[in-house]
Amino acid sequence: MMQFINIEKDVSEFVSNLEAVFGFGQALAVSDAVYSSKWYSYRFSRLKATLLLMIQNSQNGITIKAGGLVTINADTIVKVLRVAWSACSILRGLRQN
Numbered sequence: 001m002m003q004f005i006n007i008e009k010d011v012s013e014f015v016s017n018l019e020a021v022f023g024f025g026q027a028l029a030v031s032d033a034v035y036s037s038k039w040y041s042y043r044f045s046r047l048k049a050t051l052l053l054m055i056q057n058s059q060n061g062i063t064i065k066a067g068g069l070v071t072i073n074a075d076t077i078v079k080v081l082r083v084a085w086s087a088c089s090i091l092r093g094l095r096q097n
Contacts, residue, residue: 034055039055
């Protein structure tokens with residue numbers, strides 16, 4: 001019973017930090033906003049180059065390395081949540097039997 005509570009606590013802490021990780025997906029919104037500003041029509045070539053670099057860098061996306069080994073992004077979070085939900089469902093089913 002105590003192990004199940006600890007797993008549930010860990011999953012709830014993980015989900016509470018989920019919002020911060022999905023905030024990284026907004027990098028593509030920056031790219032779209034800069035492109036929509038008609039950057040190509042500006043007269044200053046230095047400004048054009050800067051905006052072009054902003055578009056290019058924001059399309060790469062932002063990832064976090066956990067311990068330098070695992071890349072954490074939205075796909076990783078979805079996979080972890082699926083495994084955690086499956087484990088909780090199995091434990092709950094075993095507890096009811």
